[in-house]
Amino acid sequence: MAVYDFKTIEKKWQDRWEKDGRFKAIDFDPRPKYYVLYEFYNISGKLHMGHLKGTVPADALARYKRFKGYNVLFPIGGDSFGLPAENAAIKTGIDPHDFVANGFNLVMGQSKQLGLSFDWDRCFCTSDEEYYKWTQWIFLQLFKHDKAYKKNGTVNFCPKCQTVLSNEDSQGGKCDRCGTDVIQVQRDVWFLKMKEYSEKLLGNVDRINMADYLKEAQRNWIGKSEGIQLKLKLVDDKDNHIDDIEIYTTCIETVYGVTFIVLAPENEKLEKLKDHIKNYDEIVEYQKKTTLKTEFDRISQVKDKSGAKVEGVYAINPITNKKVPVYIADFVLNGYGTGAVMAVPCHDQRDYEFAEKFGIEMIQVIDGDCSKQAVEKYDYLEANSKMLNSAEFSGMPVREAKKKIGEMVVAKGYGKVQTNYKMQDWPFNRQRYWGEPIPVVFCDNCGIVPLDEKDLPLVLPATKDYLPNEKGDSPLSKVESFVNCKCPKCGRDAKRETDTMPNWAGSSWYWLRYCDPHNSEKLADFEKLKYWGSVDCYTGGTEHITRHVLYAFFWQNFLYEIGAVPTRDPFLRKMGSGLILDDEGKKMSKSSKNGVSPMEVIEKYGTDATRLHVHFLAAYEDNCKWTYSGIEGIVNFLDKVWKLQEIVKDGGVTKEHAYHLATLIQKSESDYENLKLNTCISACMIFLKKIKEDGYITKEELKQFLVILNPMAPHITSEIFENVFGTDILDEKYPEYDEKNLVMSEIEIPVQVNGKLKGKVTIQTDSNQDAVLEVVKAQNIIDANLPIKKVIYVPNKILNVIQ
RNA sequence: GCCGAAGUGGCGGAAUGGCAGACGCACAAGACUCAAAAUCUUGCGAGGGCAACUUCAUGCGGGUUCAAGUCCCGCCUUCGGCACCA
Numbered sequence: 001m002a003v004y005d006f007k008t009i010e011k012k013w014q015d016r017w018e019k020d021g022r023f024k025a026i027d028f029d030p031r032p033k034y035y036v037l038y039e040f041y042n043i044s045g046k047l048h049m050g051h052l053k054g055t056v057p058a059d060a061l062a063r064y065k066r067f068k069g070y071n072v073l074f075p076i077g078g079d080s081f082g083l084p085a086e087n088a089a090i091k092t093g094i095d096p097h098d099f100v101a102n103g104f105n106l107v108m109g110q111s112k113q114l115g116l117s118f119d120w121d122r123c124f125c126t127s128d129e130e131y132y133k134w135t136q137w138i139f140l141q142l143f144k145h146d147k148a149y150k151k152n153g154t155v156n157f158c159p160k161c162q163t164v165l166s167n168e169d170s171q172g173g174k175c176d177r178c179g180t181d182v183i184q185v186q187r188d189v190w191f192l193k194m195k196e197y198s199e200k201l202l203g204n205v206d207r208i209n210m211a212d213y214l215k216e217a218q219r220n221w222i223g224k225s226e227g228i229q230l231k232l233k234l235v236d237d238k239d240n241h242i243d244d245i246e247i248y249t250t251c252i253e254t255v256y257g258v259t260f261i262v263l264a265p266e267n268e269k270l271e272k273l274k275d276h277i278k279n280y281d282e283i284v285e286y287q288k289k290t291t292l293k294t295e296f297d298r299i300s301q302v303k304d305k306s307g308a309k310v311e312g313v314y315a316i317n318p319i320t321n322k323k324v325p326v327y328i329a330d331f332v333l334n335g336y337g338t339g340a341v342m343a344v345p346c347h348d349q350r351d352y353e354f355a356e357k358f359g360i361e362m363i364q365v366i367d368g369d370c371s372k373q374a375v376e377k378y379d380y381l382e383a384n385s386k387m388l389n390s391a392e393f394s395g396m397p398v399r400e401a402k403k404k405i406g407e408m409v410v411a412k413g414y415g416k417v418q419t420n421y422k423m424q425d426w427p428f429n430r431q432r433y434w435g436e437p438i439p440v441v442f443c444d445n446c447g448i449v450p451l452d453e454k455d456l457p458l459v460l461p462a463t464k465d466y467l468p469n470e471k472g473d474s475p476l477s478k479v480e481s482f483v484n485c486k487c488p489k490c491g492r493d494a495k496r497e498t499d500t501m502p503n504w505a506g507s508s509w510y511w512l513r514y515c516d517p518h519n520s521e522k523l524a525d526f527e528k529l530k531y532w533g534s535v536d537c538y539t540g541g542t543e544h545i546t547r548h549v550l551y552a553f554f555w556q557n558f559l560y561e562i563g564a565v566p567t568r569d570p571f572l573r574k575m576g577s578g579l580i581l582d583d584e585g586k587k588m589s590k591s592s593k594n595g596v597s598p599m600e601v602i603e604k605y606g607t608d609a610t611r612l613h614v615h616f617l618a619a620y621e622d623n624c625k626w627t628y629s630g631i632e633g634i635v636n637f638l639d640k641v642w643k644l645q646e647i648v649k650d651g652g653v654t655k656e657h658a659y660h661l662a663t664l665i666q667k668s669e670s671d672y673e674n675l676k677l678n679t680c681i682s683a684c685m686i687f688l689k690k691i692k693e694d695g696y697i698t699k700e701e702l703k704q705f706l707v708i709l710n711p712m713a714p715h716i717t718s719e720i721f722e723n724v725f726g727t728d729i730l731d732e733k734y735p736e737y738d739e740k741n742l743v744m745s746e747i748e749i750p751v752q753v754n755g756k757l758k759g760k761v762t763i764q765t766d767s768n769q770d771a772v773l774e775v776v777k778a779q780n781i782i783d784a785n786l787p788i789k790k791v792i793y794v795p796n797k798i799l800n801v802i803q
Numbered sequence: 804g805c806c807g808a809a810g811u812g813g814c815g816g817a818a819u820g821g822c823a824g825a826c827g828c829a830c831a832a833g834a835c836u837c838a839a840a841a842u843c844u845u846g847c848g849a850g851g852g853c854a855a856c857u858u859c860a861u862g863c864g865g866g867u868u869c870a871a872g873u874c875c876c877g878c879c880u881u882c883g884g885c886a887c888c889a
Contacts (some may be wrong), residue, residue, distance in 0.1 A: 171885095187819045213807040217884045220806065225888070249889060262889090305887085331887040341889045350887050378805080422888055528861090546884080616827070617815065623882085636842095679817070682826035687828095742821065750822040755870050757822060792869050798821045799870050 004642040006606030012713040014112055014732070023062075023117040025073035027516075027528050034070035035532055036062045037511055037571070039540030040077040043103040043125065046304040049108045049614075049626055050541075052598050054577040057620045057675045058539040059116045063711035064672040066117075067734035072772055075530055076111065076118040078104045078125035083177050083502045086434035089466045096466075098436045100127055112601065115607050115714050122517045126506025131513060132385055132436045134523040138555065140439060141449050141562055147193045148428065150448060154266055154291075154334065155427050162472040163431040166191055166502065167424055168547040190438065190499070191425040194554050198421040200568070204553040209241035209573040211621060214545050221546040223422025228406055231337065232261065232414035233316040233322070236276050245269060245315060248337030248418060249578050252375055252409060253402040254344040257365035257392035259355065261315040261326045262307070262341050264334035265290040270310070274800035283328060287504070288663060305354045306330060312413050316343075318414040319405075320391075329354060330571040337420050346370040347377070350682045365389050366398055372409040372496075376598075425763075426551070428502060433475040435500030438482040442493040443487035452488050456469065460500075476496040507548055508527045508555040511535050511570060521565065535571040539620070542576035549574065553621045555638055578623040580614075596626055607633050608713040612681060620675035637681075638686055638716055644697055645720055651698035660690045661701060662741035667736075668708045677712060684709055704735035743796075752782050752800040758782070769793040774803070 017023065038058040041051070047299035062074035078100065085103075104125055111118060112196040124131050156165040157173035165175060170182040183711055205218045222708050227250035228510060234243040243642060247261065265287045274280055289502040307329030314323050331350050332341055345355035345362040354376040367385035368375030375385075387393045393401045409415045429438060439451040439458045451458060461482040465476050476482055476498035488493040509523070515532040516524035541638040549571075601610045613631045618624035655660055664687045671680035687705065693695045696706070702724060708716040710729055721729035748762045749772075759781040763772050776782060782801050790802040 211808085213883070216807050220885050222883085223888065227889080246889085251889075329843090329887090331889090333888065336888050341888085348888080348889070353887095355881090376804095420888080485848075511855085542883085619816095622816095624815075632829045637827090678815090678828080682817075685826055748822095752821085752870075753866095760822075790869065794821060800821080802826095802869055 006608065006641065006715070009116065009719045010073055010607045013715045013718050014115055017115075017117070018120065021073075021121070023066075023074065025075070025119045026071055028531055029071040031071040032067055033073065033532055034062075035073045035511075035535045035537075036065065037514075037535045037538045037540075038074075038546070039050055039538075040079050040507070040510060041104075042082055042084070043078040043080040043100050043107065044082070045103065045106070047107055047114075047598055048594055049399075049580040049598055050577075050615050052114070052610070053580045053620075055111075055116060056114065056614050057577075057677055059114075060339045060538075060615070060677060061539075061609075061675060061713040062535060062671060063543055064716060064734070065709070066730070067707060067732065069733065072232070073122075073514065074118055075517075076108075076116070076120075077123050077510060077514070078107070078127075079503070079507050079510075080104065080125040081435050081501075081506050082125040082436075085127075086432060086466060087177075089434065093464070095462075097127070100125060113602060114413050114597070115311055115611070117529075117714075122514050126510065126514065126519050127305070127434075129367060129457045129459060130518070130520065132506065134513065135501065135509070136179055136439045136451075136458060137453060137500070137523060138509060138559070139436075139505075140450050140453060140456075141564070142192060142558065143440065145558075145562060147196070147252055147558060148190060149193070150188060150190050151185055151428075153189050153191070154184050155185065155187055155189050161432075162468045164427050164429060168426075168504070168550075169502065186291075188427040189427045192428050193555075194426040194551075195421060195423055197554050197557055198423055200557045201423075201550060201553045206512075206570055207569055208571060211576060214542060214574065214576055217545050218550060218648075219563060221423060221550065221685045224416070224419065225250050225421075226419050228409055228415045228417040230255070230342065230409065231263065232317070232318060232324070232342075234273070235314050235316060237312055237314075239323075242276055242313070243273060245340055246338045247340045247342045248420060249342055249697050250673055251344070251347065251402075251723045252415075253393075253398055254347045255319050255342065255385070255405060255409070256316070256393070257344040257346055257363040258317050258320075258322070258324060258342045259345060259361045259363055260324050260343045262332045262343050262354070263310070263326065263328045263353075264332040265328045265330055266334040266340040267328070267339045270328065273310075273313055276312050279308075279310075279516065282308055283310065286328060305350070305357050307351050307358065309358070318412075319409065325360070327354070327358070335424055336422065337418075340628050345372050345374065347380070349374045349376060353367070354534065361498065363389060363405040369676065405528055419544040423550075424646055426554070429497075429499035429500050429506070431468045431472055431474040432500055433460075433463065433667055435503060436460070436505055437476065437482075437500055438497040440497045441494040442497065443490060443492065445492055446489045449487055449489045449494070457489070458705055459497075474500065474502065479532065504548060504551050508551040509559070509606060510558075511552075511558070512536075512565060523559075526564075526566065530566045534567050536573060538571040538574045540577055545576065546576075576621055580617075581623060581625045601628075605635060605653055606715075607637075609717050612638070612713055614678035616681050617678070619678055624695045633674050633709050635687070637685055638713065640692065641713075642718060642720065644688075644691070644702060644705075645723060647691075647696050648702050648724060649696050649698055653699040653704075654698055654701070656694060657690070657698075657701055658738075658741045660687055661704060661735075662737035663702070664708060665735050665737040672711065681712065703732070707732050707735055747796055748798065751776050752798065754802055755800060765796060767795075769799075772799050773801075 036058055038055050056529050062072050065072045080100040085099045085164040088094050088099050090520045091094045156170045158165055158180055160178050160180040161175060164187060165182060173182055174482040175182055191688040201222055205215055229248050231244055232244050233241050234245055236242050270283060277283060307327050315326055316323055329342045329566040343351040345351045347365040347366060364370045365388050366375060366380045368380060374667050385398050387396045387398060387401045393405060437460055441449050443449050461479045463479050463672060465478055468475055469477060483495050483498060485496050487493055512524050516528045519525055529571055552570050557568055559565040560568045576601055616634060664683050668680050671677060706717040706729060707722050719728050743765050745765055746762055748760050750757055751759045751761055761775045761779060763775055783803060786803040788801055788803060
């Protein structure tokens with residue numbers, strides 16, 4: 001028999017699969033559907049090991065589900081309106097369109113070499129006109145339904161890239177693109193009303209099948225909290241009522257301890273109170289200082305509180321009628337709650353530090369030692385301490401008081417119950433070239449006017465100048481033919497919006513387009529969307545869990561509400577791919593210097609061996625370190641599989657192998673479902689060992705074994721199958737097993753005496769306790785001289801004798 | 804600080820409360836060979852014993868149980884997320 005020549009054989013099957021279109025998903029097929037989605041490629045260069053860790057198991061799942069009789073949709077495409085193309089353009093002058101076309105061809109070619117069973121007919125890139133036409137269409141719907149608005153606001157801004165960033169794009173206070181510290185600026189910004197969807201997003205999080213730590217990360221990001229919004233009167237030196245201010249608190253039980261009020265420096269109230277504030281210059285000075293602070297400064301100075309007193313304005317605590325001073329400080333954030341807080345130094349560490357620095361009075365209202373630091377909510381609720389200095393509530397357990405004071409405040413009309421969320425509206429424009437143009441114009445006569453849907457796509461014009469101008473306006477502002485246009489409403493001269501959408505826009509709905517990727521009338525046909533439904537299993541990196549996945553939830557909810565899609569949940573299950581780490585334990589990616597190229601490994605060991613090795617290193621959701629160590633074991637295994645052809649004989653499943661095969665089928669099914677392919681391979685190895693011991697495998701056994709292994713090692717199994725059976729393995733069904741074959745007639749069970757292992761006995765399966773005890777006694781495992789106090793027998797598992 | 808996940812041989816890693824270390828790597832011995840490679844066979848947590856055997860072992864300390872890597876309580880460490888969110 002010829003040796004296994006993986007180069008020739010793997011190429012042969014890859015070509016055949018492509019030529020025959022073996023992996024096409026069929027719309028409206030009567031079989032049940034299964035939609036496996038792997039996060040599409042960010043078009044930036046070659047594939048790296050991280051891609052394999054994610055995509056190869058997804059491919060195995062898709063192939064497995066096809067054997068199980070599903071009509072599988074397993075698509076791929078390119079997230080191409082991204083930074084790599086724009087950066088390359090700026091650096092080398094290459095046209096982003098060319099960069100994307102080349103990059104896309106490269107990764108698609110490499111995907112084929114990996115034997116990935118994508119439906120190639122459904123490929124697209126987010127920068128394709130036929131695709132971004134519909135991204136723009138969605139923006140128009142958002143605008144028409146009052147979910148997109150333009151507003152001058154404080155936003156994250158990268159001074160180096162000269163562009164606005166969302167919170168999601170500036171996690172950790174660093175620009176996602178260049179790593180520069182992000183600052184806060186006032187700017188005209190397009191926002192999408194994502195905050196309005198907080199509760200619905202939490203619904204998506206609850207319903208999706210996903211690891212706890214991912215759910216928690218999302219809930220954390222959305223940041224729901226319940227509290228009281230309290231209204232306080234503002235008075236001047238002479239106690240004249242000049243205005244009101246609302247504050248938000250989750251600790252209304254501390255309201256008797258309020259000794260000052262703090263406003264965010266950006267709070268609009270300050271401007272309104274201008275005439276009453278005696279030190280307005282000082283206030284303005286502090287505001288300026290805050291704006292220039294980078295996120296890094298704000299965090300690194302957590303322990304060093306800064307602020308300024310607002311002279312001439314005081315607040316009245318409605319519950320105690322106490323008059324307290326007002327401050328501004330940058331530890332209060334304008335974007336959260338009302339941008340103002342009541343400060344209770346004894347029971348909030350930040351307030352404590354601020355009061356200490358500014359010499360403000362402290363009133364303790366809950367038990368505990370407040371001499372050195374605040375006794376905070378976490379501590380006093382846990383200890384269920386008692387109230388102090390709180391009028392009729394003094395002496396009451398704090399939990400009870402929290403409820404009672406809240407009720408009192410609401411009953412007397414001082415405040416209301418309020419739910420807040422940390423998540424903000426999504427700043428949606430970027431001063432960058434390589435993105436979807438925002439399809440609106442500015443008309444002196446009509447204001448902001450959306451384009452007519454029939455005029456989509458609004459094509460991104462060609463240019464050679466990819467940098468913003470000195471004012472920080474988008475590169476598109478330099479393309480006159482693009483900027484100048486006619487108002488769609490009144491026909492007079494108007495100017496286009498020159499900012500583009502963020503690169504998360506195109507990825508916020510792409511799974512829908514796969515259901516109907518070439519539709520020119522709609523983003524996707526409703527009936528097709530209904531057929532394919534939600535993505536059954538979405539695989540990919542965990543780093544997008546608080547960005548892309550939340551944006552995906554948001555857009556899907558919106559599209560559902562306007563009747564464009566049939567379901568609220570984009571995904572039913574999300575599996576987070578573990579990372580492949582290098583020797584130093586760092587994430588292996590394109591940027592990693594000692595990253596190993598998957599193509600190198602394939603060249604040397606073959607695609608099947610490489611795929612199996614990646615599966616075998618760790619389960620899908622677990623991290624692993626890349627190592628060549630162990631790949632010899634895989635090569636060896638494949639070699640033995642290949643040589644099964646030499647010992648195959650006619651016949652069905654034999655009595656000797658029935659149990660082993662049934663066990664393998666059962667184990668492999670649950671491993672495929674949970675992407676625990678390391679143990680799936682191990683089960684295959686165990687079966688193979690048994691076969692080698694017996695020195696033969698029947699045709700039927702070989703057929704079943706090859707099908708089980710095929711989703712992980714598709715090439716070699718296809719070749720052996722064709723050699724032995726003359727047909728294509730892809731036409732087979734996943735093997736089934738008879739429950740009765742899962743148990744052997746005789747089994748060996750351990751025998752414990754007083755909980756310690758003392759021996760083993762072979763018994764008939766399902767023997768009763770007495771029968772087992774007989775065998776045990778016969779073998780002198782237990783001390784015959786001692787009385788038996790107790791016997792614990794778990795049928796077919798274990799016998800424990802207490803003497 | 805808060806939230807989440809995890810901690811098992813020389814290594815990657817297995818174990819619905821029921822034989823800890825499956826499977827693989829590495830290592831060692833043997834077979835084949837003039838020799839090597841490849842392949843095959845066997846061994847392989849630590850200590851003690853010639854041996855049958857025995858003691859100790861799943862980050863640390865307690866507990867529940869006939870039985871704990873697994874469940875409970877209290878710590879330690881590592882990784883991940885959020886972080887002046889009132």
